[in-house]
Amino acid sequence: AGADLSVFDWSGYEDQGFFGAYMEKHGEAPSYTFFGSQEEAFTKLQSGFTADLAHPCSDAVRKWVAADLIQPLDPSKLTNWDALLPEIKEVDGIVIDGEVYMMPFEWGNTGLIYRTDKISDDQISLQLMADPAYQGKVAIPDAASSAYALASLATGNKDTYTDLTDEQFQAASDWLRSVHPNIRFYWADAGQLDQAMASGELELGWAWNQSELNLIWNEVPAKMMRDVDKGIATWVCGYVHLKSSTTPEEQIYDLLNALSDKESGKYIIESWGYPHANAEAFGISDQELIKTYGFDDVSSFFEGSLFFDAVQPELEAKMLKEFERIKAGF
């Protein structure tokens, strides 16, 4: 019964703390299949992979809609829709042409994590990544959009990141090229980055706030550079209803509503360190942690940070191509 519902998700999101209400009602967890990156997920879906729900981030939604992979959601069936943070509902890709395509779930930052025992707080900046002193001590994601987001921040073009002019694109590419000699590896999975930061192999890493917490929990002296002026990015991910879905709607909305419940939000905040889309979740969570993670002022994440919106298709293609060349040292 409950397991009939299939979810295509990031690995780890099968955590039953996320959907307690669903478990209560159906007695069984949905069945999960995992992907490692949004691109991988997209390729699989395009080649015929079927599921009921998938978990991309907002920047991918337009592309998925264009590829005819997802169907709109009915907000009236989303019981927690009104409780969601208003800033989030305005993010591009959640609603397209008046139709709700994604129910936001978790959000967070991509930022510069650094070893506090090697680099002091006042010393830290994105430009350090290109500093020859850090040769072999830097890692950035093996993902073009994330790399160009970083480069746009570093070259002062964060506002036009989704629609860079040719000169701006050139500047971003040049900047990435200047970082390339320092790169130990382009990370493909967060675990790889975490391990390398923990061991001291890396001192600077462009990564997600989950990594920051993972390091702190493992007692590694590291933290994320959170100063919006120095450069940080924000993203929102959520669940979309796939066209290939075969399970009755009711069951699908049961899961979506369980995921967006404030109890679920409390759980992800407290044990994963990710902020949740439900505004009420913050109130019922451990306030000590809320403060430590900087979630007491939610709006600060949105103002001034670079937001991961969908990049223009032609620009995206250019980024992908150029990024391959940069990685190869060209």
Add this chain to the structure above:
Amino acid sequence: MTRANGLLFYIILYLAFLYLPVLFLPLFSFNDGTIVAFPIKGWTLEWYRQLGGQETLLQALGNSLIVGAVTALFATSMGLFAARAYVRYRFPGKEASEGLVMLPLVIPGIIVASSMLILFISIGLKPSLTAVILGHTFLALPFSVSIMKSAFDDFDVSLEEAAFDLGSTVTETFRRVTLPIVFPGIVSSLLVTFTVSFDEFVLAFFLSGNQPTLPVYIWSQIRFPAKLPNTLALGSLLLFASVLLLVVAEMFRRRSSSSPV
């Protein structure tokens, strides 16, 4: 003397090279920490204990078992007949056919995977366990054919003729003589093709749908540090099971090749 010692020394070094990496997997599966690095923090069986509760892992394991079993059956039955033809008969195009069947051994995996993905989609077969099975059968065929070929090589044609001469029909001869004699070869082929499928990643990654095989599952897991120790525990168990399987297979193979005919 010294030359022989030198060779022996090299053999020992090489064995260390083969074994050391693999032995680190079980070692770290007992490590009491999620970050896989020295020094080892402490010893625990926690990761093994957790395995039982991992629904998706168990499902992936089940999928791999199914895919492996069906692949082994398909590849071995096709291999059985093909090998029989190759050993027994001369026919036009035999060399070409033998060469063709060995081709999967030498085509780069990504090319097989990507082109099969395109092929299956274009004939309306969505990524699924079925697609993986078809792909794995393709990869496993050369193994099965060569194992069955050596089984038939040892098999004297006159045994079948003798059965026929003593009144047996063609099917009876196959059942009472051919099958029992090449049986060890069949078992050995089933085991080897099963293992080829069980450990295959690239094709399964491209072709599996919402039911991942174990390697695809492992791929999604080794990217997440919290899951890594579980994966190592699983890998250690797999290693152990494979050794058992291989020993059994080898016993069968020996029985088949030692039967003088």
Add this chain to the structure above:
Amino acid sequence: MTETSIIELQGVEKRFGRFVAVSDMTLSLRAGEFFSLLGPSGCGKTTALRMIAGFQEPTAGKVVIDGQDMAGIPANKRPTNMVFQSYAIFPHLNVGDNVAYGLRHRGVPKAEIAARVDEALGMVELGGLQARRATELSGGQRQRVALARALVMRPKVLLLDEPLSALDKKLREQMQFEMRHLQQNLGITFVMVTHDQYEAMTMSDRIGVMFNGRLVQVDQPAELYARPGSREVATFIGGMNLLPAEVRADEGGTLTVETPGFGTLGIAENPKVASRAKRIVVGIRPEQLEIAAERPADYDATVRGEVSDVAFYGESVHYRVRIPGIDAPVAASVPNYFHTVDHKPGDRVWLGVQGASVIDLGAEDKK
């Protein structure tokens, strides 16, 4: 083509593609006889046997067994059984199950199977070995199991493809002996393929000699030796000195021939030789030549020559003697009664021969 013929081959031919392995073979075997097909490797013996067994269909001609045309009747429906050269013992079955194999197919009741298997194993002196694994048998034992497995089927005809070639010399001689006795006791027709002339001669009632797919002579062993129908047969079986000869007279079955070295001789006309001619070839077996230091008396012809080679064979000594006017040295063998070699290379010796032991081998140009 007599009333009691059990196997008849009528103009049987077998082609593999363009290659003719057996051509126009006509042969009639009497029930109860021990018949051997003798010939060099590749001459088509096995192919002929397999056409009788039904493993190969003739491309022309007819195989008749026990009065029934075998065309279209597969091997498993023929009243013949075969002993294979490699024995083809089923390795996954024990001795008893090997022998019982054919009976099980026929659905013979269990108790009868056991009794008949016992009996058959007794016949080949393997009683009590029922439970032995096939892999634990010696070569000679394997041969016996193969024999028992075929005999237990009580075939009308037993076909044997070089049944003894895998055994060593001592064992082979013993089995020749035993198989011959078994055949005589059972009265079954045996058709055996061999390339060993001694095996064929010591075991068979009649021998069919094959060359290049053709059956060239069918005769009793002594007849075959004494009156070979061609030079090929003459040299394939036993040693033979060949000499060209010119026929001077031909009357009442006696030919007067002029030969190099030995001069004029009266020899018997050989009825096995097809063509008559002026220039013929005659043969003399090495053991029919007398060799002596002094001119031997009482021989129809004598000639002088020089010993070129001496080979000591134990029971006999083989000499080669060069004779003026004859190309190849002439071979003569002498029983070694006195443990001595009488002539050395270089010695001048006399050879003597009787006209009666010179064999007419037909026209010279015939190959």
Add this chain to the structure above:
Amino acid sequence: MTETSIIELQGVEKRFGRFVAVSDMTLSLRAGEFFSLLGPSGCGKTTALRMIAGFQEPTAGKVVIDGQDMAGIPANKRPTNMVFQSYAIFPHLNVGDNVAYGLRHRGVPKAEIAARVDEALGMVELGGLQARRATELSGGQRQRVALARALVMRPKVLLLDEPLSALDKKLREQMQFEMRHLQQNLGITFVMVTHDQYEAMTMSDRIGVMFNGRLVQVDQPAELYARPGSREVATFIGGMNLLPAEVRADEGGTLTVETPGFGTLGIAENPKVASRAKRIVVGIRPEQLEIAAERPADYDATVRGEVSDVAFYGESVHYRVRIPGIDAPVAASVPNYFHTVDHKPGDRVWLGVQGASVIDLGAEDKK
């Protein structure tokens, strides 16, 4: 141990673990002789040969070649060359390169290599086949290439391990002949291993007979046949009827013995037999027995019996005759002069023998 001995084995022994393959072998070979090691399969012939070649080190004793102790000298440094049973023709090289192989190692100049290869191939009658691939040769040709490859090295001693066993009968006989001539012309010492008594007897100057790792008799072929030193040798070489006998008198080299069936006979004392005893075994070769329907005159002893078996061999006929008082039937062979078999199974016949052809084989209990 003579001045001209080229190979000396002094108490040579070879153990494999606990198994003694060759034990206490002492032997001296003369330069230029053709020596054969003869014995049944597994008796240690190959092992002995390989110790001479240097492929195996003796576990005791000494191998001396041309006056030099070979201890510690590897095969590639010894003045011997070998023709292997399987010929060991290098499959990746053509005929010329095979023959040139050893010369290339020695760094012989190109032109000389070519000349010597030509010469060696000429000797074995393969001139002009230099470019032929090894895989395209017939069995006989491979044998010749192996011979040429060894001869081109101009070894002091040529070792041959069953060099002819892979060939068919006709070719084997021809090669025996040719090899013997080649050896005589070149004057090289040949040491050949064989298990074929005829091959050993026809080719060798001397034969060493081995059983179970021991060299039991070394003699010239005729001597070996006439005076075997033991029952094993007597029965291994040629046919032999064995009879128990009691020595009644022993004087001047003549034994008076009492045998079952044949009664009292005067026979020559055999100097090759070590031990003297009262109860001995005597041997009679089948060809030394006269077989006749009427009691033959002029024989030292005659006895009556019944024919149990007749085997026709072409040049001779072999009878088995059952005689009261003698366990196994007695074998007698008769040259087939008259193309007829004179006696049939069941016939009563007389056997006659001369005391001079009865062989003293020593004490009875000796095995």
Add this chain to the structure above:
Amino acid sequence: MALSAPATLYVGLLVAAPLVILVAYSLWTQTYVTIDRTPTLASYREAFGDPLVRHLMLRSILIAGAVTVVTVALAYPIAYFIAFRARKKTLWLLLITIPFWSSYLLRVFAWKLILGFNGVMNSALLALGIIDEPLTFLLYNEFAVVLTLAHAWAPFAILPIYVSLQKIDPSLLEASTDLGNGPVETFLRVTLPLTIPGIIAACLIIFIPTVGDYVTPSLVGGSDGKMIANLIQVQFGAANNWPLGATLSLLAMLSVGFVAIVFVIGATGLGRRIR
């Protein structure tokens, strides 16, 4: 013959059909999420025009070549040992294969544990005081790729060479010795030329698939170790440009085939010249 038909047809179809489709795709174009089926050589132009493609192709072939040479050279003595020296051959063969029956991904991962910054190697060297900073050149480069693959392919090199060594009649080696040659010369003049077919088989079985590997380079190769297959994988994945992916696949196959043929001809010819 009818019996081999299923296998032949199966492989034939699964080889031929994808090839046809691959060719078709390579002639199409893709923008964003839509495929344009008008035949064009655009992808080929793009592939040929891009120095990156040439660079990766060349590097792939060089890395695969290095992997092949290293693997075969390391494996030869083992195969030799098992064929000529070892008593219990099957036991040894078993011993050689056992490590390969764990998961392939985990084996590659195991190399990261060894070569990593705080991996086994660095830990050991640090503990022994040989170094006082972890070595960083062990991982994320061509060296790591070659080492990892030389490990992964070991049995595929050992087995064919073992088979060809085992076919050598020992009397050939004795004959060579008998004709005056020492062990080294015998090896070079007899053993080696006779095992060339086995060496060629091992090389092909290793070289060809290695060019197409992308998992190992992406795990241990860093950016220096990336190969053409990674670029192909990107086209089918992130870049979502299947036509270019198909084109690159075809070009990779052709290059590999060409190199393989040249190699086989060269190796065979070389073997023939040893006398």
